[in-house]
Amino acid sequence: MSTSDALFARSKQVSPGGVHSPVRAFKGVGGTPRFMTGGHGAYMTDVDGRDYLDFLCAFGPLILGHGNPAVRAAAIGAIDRGWSLGTTEPYSLDLAEFITQRIPWVQSVRFVNSGTEAVMSALRVARGATGRDKILKFDGCYHGHTDSMLIKSGSGLAEAAVADSAGLDRATLSGTVVATLNDEASLEAAFARHGSDIAAAIIEPVPANYGLLPQRREYLLRLAELCRQHGALLIFDEVISGFRVGFQGAAGLYGIEPDLVTYGKVIGGGFPVGAYGGKRQYMDLVAPAGPVYQAGTLSANPVAMCAGLATLQQLADGSLYAQLESLGQRLDAAFANQRQLTFQRVGSLFWFYLAPPTAPIRSLADMQARPAAPFAPVFHALLDGGIYLAPSAYEVGFLSAAHSAAQVDAMANAVLAATASLPQG
Numbered sequence: 001m002s003t004s005d006a007l008f009a010r011s012k013q014v015s016p017g018g019v020h021s022p023v024r025a026f027k028g029v030g031g032t033p034r035f036m037t038g039g040h041g042a043y044m045t046d047v048d049g050r051d052y053l054d055f056l057c058a059f060g061p062l063i064l065g066h067g068n069p070a071v072r073a074a075a076i077g078a079i080d081r082g083w084s085l086g087t088t089e090p091y092s093l094d095l096a097e098f099i100t101q102r103i104p105w106v107q108s109v110r111f112v113n114s115g116t117e118a119v120m121s122a123l124r125v126a127r128g129a130t131g132r133d134k135i136l137k138f139d140g141c142y143h144g145h146t147d148s149m150l151i152k153s154g155s156g157l158a159e160a161a162v163a164d165s166a167g168l169d170r171a172t173l174s175g176t177v178v179a180t181l182n183d184e185a186s187l188e189a190a191f192a193r194h195g196s197d198i199a200a201a202i203i204e205p206v207p208a209n210y211g212l213l214p215q216r217r218e219y220l221l222r223l224a225e226l227c228r229q230h231g232a233l234l235i236f237d238e239v240i241s242g243f244r245v246g247f248q249g250a251a252g253l254y255g256i257e258p259d260l261v262t263y264g265k266v267i268g269g270g271f272p273v274g275a276y277g278g279k280r281q282y283m284d285l286v287a288p289a290g291p292v293y294q295a296g297t298l299s300a301n302p303v304a305m306c307a308g309l310a311t312l313q314q315l316a317d318g319s320l321y322a323q324l325e326s327l328g329q330r331l332d333a334a335f336a337n338q339r340q341l342t343f344q345r346v347g348s349l350f351w352f353y354l355a356p357p358t359a360p361i362r363s364l365a366d367m368q369a370r371p372a373a374p375f376a377p378v379f380h381a382l383l384d385g386g387i388y389l390a391p392s393a394y395e396v397g398f399l400s401a402a403h404s405a406a407q408v409d410a411m412a413n414a415v416l417a418a419t420a421s422l423p424q425g
């Protein structure tokens with residue numbers, strides 16, 4: 001029995017499923033989750049002292065890898081000065097100015113503690129701004145675990161027996177309208193039926209919580225146009241894509257300006273942070289400037305603000321995105337002539353789906369049409385070889401600036417070796 005087995009047995013006694021977020025429990029891949037004690041650079045270390053090349057990157061935040069010196073110094077500096085104040089302070093101001101000066105559609109920003117909270121708040125602003133109740137979301141997009149968004153979502157629910165959570169407030173859910181990714185007709189039908197009641201459409205512009213499902217720019221443009229025509233706000237949930245697929249996120253990548261945007265993950269440099277922002281006319285509705293209430297005891301925590309700024313400062317000139325793109329291109333090349341798997345990538349987000357690469361996968365229907373080989377053997381082959389991928393077929397992989405070309409190649413080769421030994425589908 002490994003140390004992780006013993007710790008997991010204890011953990012199940014004191015926490016639901018032994019974890020504090022579902023995917024960590026390895027339910028989708030079987031086996032005992034490895035208990036990690038820390039990370040350095042491109043590696044994580046488990047309780048038995050074993051190192052793993054880390055392509056989880058804490059589910060996205062660690063775009064600079066573990067222990068980045070400037071982020072570390074910023075966080076420690078904040079701790080030395082006082083790690084919680086509950087007052088106005090200059091650190092969130094520095095981060096807010098840094099962002100608003102570089103992202104034109106973010107004219108005003110409010111910091112919260114998680115992506116879930118950012119989404120919840122942005123939806124409230126949209127309802128406040130329009131006086132409407134309904135929210136349009138997309139099948140397979142995950143927006144955190146607020147009730148109205150836990151329908152047809154993804155992330156930990158992607159492989160749950162029941163697609164949506166128990167315990168949701170049904171009255172709240174009746175306000176959620178669901179459309180299909182990569183399908184203009186479904187968008188048009190949703191707006192034709194509910195258009196005058198829709199406060200906002202919220203989408204992951206790079207859907208990355210039910211596999212990676214890159215959308216066509218024309219599809220996103222059609223969504224933006226329908227929002228405009230029907231007086232609904234367009235919310236880009238960039239919690240995973242923000243500062244990851246480029247400094248300006250997917251909105252910058254596609255050249256489409258949302259009315260509101262949500263951030264998390266990278267924006268806190270690995271500390272608990274979320275943010276929502278957007279056009280001034282909407283953000284000025286937020287309390288105390290306006291009537292939409294939203295608050296937080298620990299919001300804009302100085303440690304997180306300083307770590308987030310130190311992270312974004314290293315990303316702002318774009319050179320690290322170029323470096324990540326060239327790492328990504330090594331993966332494209334490695335998987336280019338693969339017959340057993342479909343490889344998809346947007347910047348430093350990547351995903352492979354264990355079915356032949358006949359066409360891009362952009363929706364759940366595309367996935368259902370092409371059943372995949374089991375992911376668990378591939379995952380465990382890599383884990384045994386000291387390479388850590390997210391423990392689910394539906395979670396994406398993350399490259400970081402701490403990864404070397406050789407490490408990325410090693411991962412690709414391990415995936416190729418593991419898939420070669422799969423039964424032919």
Ligand SMILES: *Cc1c(COP(=O)(O)O)cnc(C)c1O
Nearest residue numbers: 114115116142143144239240264
């Ligand atoms: C991770 C994620 C969230 C939820 O963020 P948390 O910090 O886990 O609450 C919301 N939306 C998207 C697109 C995400 O990737």
